Amino acid sequence: MIGRFDQHREARTGIPEVIFGEGKDPRDVRAIFLDYMERGEQLIATRVTPELLEALSDKLDALHHYADARILCTRQPEPDHTRQTVMVISAGALDRRVAEEACVSAALLKNPVERVFDVGVAGLNRFAVELDRFDNAGIIIVCAGMDGALPSIVGGLARQPVIAVPTSVGYGASFGGVAPLLSMLNSCSPGTAVMNIDNGFGAAVLATKINQLASRAAASPKG
Amino acid sequence: MIGRFDQHREARTGIPEVIFGEGKDPRDVRAIFLDYMERGEQLIATRVTPELLEALSDKLDALHHYADARILCTRQPEPDHTRQTVMVISAGALDRRVAEEACVSAALLKNPVERVFDVGVAGLNRFAVELDRFDNAGIIIVCAGMDGALPSIVGGLARQPVIAVPTSVGYGASFGGVAPLLSMLNSCSPGTAVMNIDNGFGAAVLATKINQLASRAAASPKG
Amino acid sequence: MIGRFDQHREARTGIPEVIFGEGKDPRDVRAIFLDYMERGEQLIATRVTPELLEALSDKLDALHHYADARILCTRQPEPDHTRQTVMVISAGALDRRVAEEACVSAALLKNPVERVFDVGVAGLNRFAVELDRFDNAGIIIVCAGMDGALPSIVGGLARQPVIAVPTSVGYGASFGGVAPLLSMLNSCSPGTAVMNIDNGFGAAVLATKINQLASRAAASPKG
Amino acid sequence: MIGRFDQHREARTGIPEVIFGEGKDPRDVRAIFLDYMERGEQLIATRVTPELLEALSDKLDALHHYADARILCTRQPEPDHTRQTVMVISAGALDRRVAEEACVSAALLKNPVERVFDVGVAGLNRFAVELDRFDNAGIIIVCAGMDGALPSIVGGLARQPVIAVPTSVGYGASFGGVAPLLSMLNSCSPGTAVMNIDNGFGAAVLATKINQLASRAAASPKG
Amino acid sequence: MIGRFDQHREARTGIPEVIFGEGKDPRDVRAIFLDYMERGEQLIATRVTPELLEALSDKLDALHHYADARILCTRQPEPDHTRQTVMVISAGALDRRVAEEACVSAALLKNPVERVFDVGVAGLNRFAVELDRFDNAGIIIVCAGMDGALPSIVGGLARQPVIAVPTSVGYGASFGGVAPLLSMLNSCSPGTAVMNIDNGFGAAVLATKINQLASRAAASPKG
Amino acid sequence: MIGRFDQHREARTGIPEVIFGEGKDPRDVRAIFLDYMERGEQLIATRVTPELLEALSDKLDALHHYADARILCTRQPEPDHTRQTVMVISAGALDRRVAEEACVSAALLKNPVERVFDVGVAGLNRFAVELDRFDNAGIIIVCAGMDGALPSIVGGLARQPVIAVPTSVGYGASFGGVAPLLSMLNSCSPGTAVMNIDNGFGAAVLATKINQLASRAAASPKG
Amino acid sequence: MIGRFDQHREARTGIPEVIFGEGKDPRDVRAIFLDYMERGEQLIATRVTPELLEALSDKLDALHHYADARILCTRQPEPDHTRQTVMVISAGALDRRVAEEACVSAALLKNPVERVFDVGVAGLNRFAVELDRFDNAGIIIVCAGMDGALPSIVGGLARQPVIAVPTSVGYGASFGGVAPLLSMLNSCSPGTAVMNIDNGFGAAVLATKINQLASRAAASPKG
Amino acid sequence: MIGRFDQHREARTGIPEVIFGEGKDPRDVRAIFLDYMERGEQLIATRVTPELLEALSDKLDALHHYADARILCTRQPEPDHTRQTVMVISAGALDRRVAEEACVSAALLKNPVERVFDVGVAGLNRFAVELDRFDNAGIIIVCAGMDGALPSIVGGLARQPVIAVPTSVGYGASFGGVAPLLSMLNSCSPGTAVMNIDNGFGAAVLATKINQLASRAAASPKG
Ligand SMILES: Nc1ncnc2c1ncn2[C@@H]1O[C@H](COP(=O)(O)O)[C@@H](O)[C@H]1O
Ligand SMILES: Nc1ncnc2c1ncn2[C@@H]1O[C@H](COP(=O)(O)O)[C@@H](O)[C@H]1O
Ligand SMILES: Nc1ncnc2c1ncn2[C@@H]1O[C@H](COP(=O)(O)O)[C@@H](O)[C@H]1O
Ligand SMILES: Nc1ncnc2c1ncn2[C@@H]1O[C@H](COP(=O)(O)O)[C@@H](O)[C@H]1O
Ligand SMILES: [Mg+2]
């Protein structure tokens, strides 16, 4: 059930098609991985389940598996050093899973990546000591569950584009991430880009597209 | 349609019954105001509409009307100086209406009140310059619409009880205040007390009950 | 995945950081517990899962485990007798779990605690016989699922601050606790402090902050 | 736009068809009223708008208009004294409009009616003094907005069938009556019959059907 | 965790307290069953889980277990023949579980019961052949999932009080029973009594209260 | 603000583009109408507001205006008699507006149309007397608000394709038509085609596309 | 718990009753299958669970089982070649399950079926290469999750009736298929027929009813 | 009620604070405009209401008013020609208002702007003829109501960062823009940046931040 794999997407949009692992038939996923390994090309799968790993267990040595990020791929590309750094900030301890999906995806899409984890708004002191590191970044991704307040604070301080990823971390009236999603859509820091709940991969794609634009601009400056 | 006015509520709970003005028949409200004015007793009405003011237009000189707070009352009591100061913080410019309902209600319930308005999280600098004033407060009420992020930040810094009031300020996916309401219920600063949307009056009542407890504790200390 | 533990939170806000157990990596939780046990300091974890207990099974003798409350901690502090009693009321039989989280959290945060359980509004007689005990309390926490009606009744009778915790007890149109949550936010007893669904711990934190204010007021009375 | 008026409904179900006034074309409503007046038969319209009244202004002397209940009819029948009394209880002052719709509808459907208004749960004392009157009633209708808590309390004390009508009274997280609707559907007093929001008429119809059953039972007892 | 069992509820309201089994500790449920068996009194538990049955496996011979209805009780009372028949109608095949909860509960509360199952509106012919049986009934309970349309049709044809129970049968935009719940609250047959989703027990309690009223009326007729 | 009018839509899909009137600038709508009148071509506008009519008041004699349906057009085409009859059924009196939008749209799209109005399920007798007329129809559109039950009944009896249009008729828990929308999506008569709330025009378009297919099939039969 | 199987439905509506497998008692399903096998008649069950297959494991050789579609039946009828082809288009790889339910159901209801799978809007190129095949189809079913955008594009290009099936494929703010459901109800291609989430069977039934109308029209053409 | 105007925001984030006009007191807005006019500095107000325009009617000649965009400002800056073009695409005719807010905001924030309006997915032909213009753009903003499908299509074809703005255009199950909002959050084109409903201004801010990054990158290229 992999279906028609969209092999021309990278040529068209700059971003290769990537397999979303959850719910896929392990045999189909194994087949396409074998095909790409043979051809020596990059293939990325996100939301990799234990069943998928099991189906590829004899091949894992030749693959790259990022357990926290739940990502599996055939190649580990070098970052493109003409690109800006993508800084990934996470709020609570449990938001890390989503933040790791963003980090690893961004790295595999060739962006330099920097992590600033566990700086939730309940202790702004932890956040404050990291403020200097902002200057290193070109684009900032912020992953937060519960009240989803962190992107507003980052967005009010930073000149970089800010990409907010609500996470499903929370319980009760969090409604699986609806609370931080609404919070981010209503951020009082205008211009915050919002992703679907837990969509760390999408944030990395947007960061990459922004970064590619900056590289193109640097390569052939206007004005 | 004022119904049975609950005259014993203050004796029972420490808080007098207060008329919620919206939707009430102006003639009924006029009648009860005349009655209280004659008896020289305090009567408070919130959410006072233009129609209610019109019905009492010949008596407004003898009454106290707080236009921003939409509150009308017969007497203006002195603050009880054995009480702690209630600090009312508001985020955006439009959250002031709700913040004023909280301030005036708290003052009429005899609490000393201090305002820290317009310190939304999109410009934490405005907030930072006020941090010293926190020490003056015994209880903090925070009114915020949009992302509802401010109470989390206050709660992570303050040792005072924090009462959060979501406001209906916002549009689109704010859903009339649902976004800040959910944000506050999921605050990553634990122990945040949440009120109904726009319920500045309720925040003042809770602050008063807390303040009365502190006064009782001071009057007859334990241990 | 414990992340940066916020060790200065107690100094800043009076409330220590507490580990939320659900979803945490058992090895990380074990490590931080071993660290605190060695240093002889208090560490509290809520929503402790069987997996976490398993990871600490060889240390449980030296720890305090409250099964109903799902709380684990290193030390069992004495209540602070300058504090007011926190009364925890629960409605239905199944609301007890949340009520126990509130009770144990309040006790670990050094408040004297009193339980009034199983006094739902379908049999107000059970409630009536407990009314005298109210006078003992400084702060009242009410945990209720289904119709969430109990806090309104308590709030209409009591002069104490009332903290309402909706529980996820119920089925169908309860929507996992949304029904009592909305009921409590719309309580006709003004000034009811509302917590997230099942958040007994948050109620205990708010009660503690109120209690600490009363103690400070008693220590240095105003006016 | 009155459409096909269902003239046989009373023969079939014991309840005549009744016109829901809101949104109807005033000329159509006038026409059907003239027709029934001429035939000397009972016609009832609920949710009567100012426009409908205007269209019938020259006939209002010969009609019965209940302003609070927003009901207009051609005849005022005597109560059927073989029926049980329908007691209508309302919580807050603004719930009266819905309660009046229930009262007038029940009376026009020939039930003896008794009103117990303004006994909301925030002051159970007002409720307590009315408890004796319960014995007079065969069926109890309870109208309440905000937390919708009153039917649970009535249902836990009364042996009569209890019909709960949530009202749209409230603001913010009341969501136009959703809060009391959910509260009533989750009432911890089992067997509470719930109506649509503001549907006082529906409550009166159900009460009438119950009362007719009781009359039939009395007329030809079983066993 | 059975809590304070409300032993006086039957004296007060005519309906005994009944244990809701889901989520209860099997040992507590066993203890209370042993107690009632010893005293020879009736005890009813609904939503009985396999765990509860397991805990009472050595006593099941002396108890009455209704598997489809998920009900367990100590005694099987005779129907009270002065009562009217409660007819329970179900729509789809899967609505039967809820319908059986209603039937068995009604029977244990001493009502004569008649079943008309599987007469959903997609084949009104199946319904039509049962129409004559309506005359036998005093009260009608209708259980339906999916579109929840059946109570409207019954209510438009019957003079009996109609109690509608939405079931969680369905998928997708059924939202666990919200679709039939809303359909029933908006029934175009006025006076339909609506219960919580899957609440067959509540329907039986309401039917019993109506039936008891009819019996009282028959015992001492008015007028 | 008419934008780029999609003049080739009819060639592509068989259905001309139609102007949705609400919110459009009256001057723009006037301009396009003048253009089409001059060219003698058909132009249809739905949801025509008083403002739009006002802007075209001097041209209304030369246009066709259907007040109930809120539709305005330049030409009144003959029905195509190779087509099947589209039967439009409406439930309550207020559903007629939407039903008329469906009828007039279907007629302007050249379908023979037949109306069966005001046959709601609360009085199936009114429906029953029309059953014979079903045989005349090729396609059935059913418009219903409130419980949205009528399409299930029609769909269980008819062999024709059934198109269900939920209307916003109702109040309270109707939520502006959500109740009948969900009811129809969960219809127990499988194969019911559901439209957006109040979308009588969309129903007419679907009926036309089905009818055009039938005409094509009749013109060049298969097999 | 199969209930009264509606054996006359096919005679009445042209569509046989079909068993919805989920939640049914395997013994009941086995019994009805044995009965139909013996009588040599067609019986179709959808949403067939592993438990149902297990209960019929000794009969599977004599039955037809479509694993992807989760459909089991006794006979495999020939397509009716007087019918138009039903084209089933699916967007993402995971939408195939629902698309297969539509395909197999349509085939068992005797329609010629053609599959165009995996042509989601993120790569319109994959869609573009299939455009020519549209001309072969009489009716088009489109199954899509996530943004549910595909039916709008198909509907803007095709003259065939378009039936849209939202799928529960997605996560986070997909809310189990609500996102594509709303998208389809609001399709800017007017006349899109919308089904319940994941209801591939319903789409096949509607396609069949449309196809039967076309066949009837071809058999006895009008005009 | 303008509150503390955040004058340092531009220095900090690159984006000046902008007044949100709706709900502001016209006198306050007038005062701040007079102040900025005197100082000769740029001040921008969005969502400008007729009341605000009225209050500044004597100054409108010296101000710039964009009626469709509902924006008022003191100065009209030249676009910065080192920046990339921001292309703004709109779907339906009524989406233009929001698209104009995005266009004017982007222009006032000094971006070169290009409009591609009225290219909704119901007529992809209108869209297709514009495809060449994509190459001119650095960043693409897409405004769409109803099904919100357009950003998915653009995102699947373009290498530029895509910013999606759902609009409240639609009715019924559009729920004021929720339908396109969910559609966009679930876009099958990964990396789509989503804004709040109708938030054209926010889209312009994000585009500006991206553009500023590209300019910085061009000014001091990496690698
Ligand atoms: N602004 C307000 N917000 C919430 N509750 C209020 C407000 N003002 C008054 N109340 C409460 O509303 C109740 C009055 O309701 P009523 O009897 O309808 O006038 C009293 O319990 C008041 O304490
Ligand atoms: N199936 C049921 N559905 C709804 N309420 C029930 C059910 N069974 C028992 N109850 C009620 O739930 C309450 C028991 O709750 P608990 O104290 O948690 O056992 C009693 O008031 C019962 O009357
Ligand atoms: N009453 C209606 N309901 C739904 N869609 C409509 C209606 N009237 C016109 N339309 C469609 O709306 C689109 C016109 O939108 P616009 O370009 O904004 O005029 C066309 O595709 C019409 O087919
Ligand atoms: N996959 C399906 N989705 C929706 N409805 C179905 C499906 N399969 C069967 N049905 C219908 O569900 C009904 C069967 O319900 P039941 O009597 O519970 O087996 C019949 O009317 C079928 O036409
Ligand atoms: Mg932490």
Ligand SMILES: [Mg+2]
């Ligand atoms: Mg401001």
Ligand SMILES: [Mg+2]
């Ligand atoms: Mg109990």
Ligand SMILES: [Mg+2]
């Ligand atoms: Mg009152």
Ligand SMILES: [Mg+2]
């Ligand atoms: Mg069946």
Ligand SMILES: [Mg+2]
């Ligand atoms: Mg009618």
Ligand SMILES: [Mg+2]
């Ligand atoms: Mg794919």
Ligand SMILES: [Mg+2]
């Ligand atoms: Mg257009």
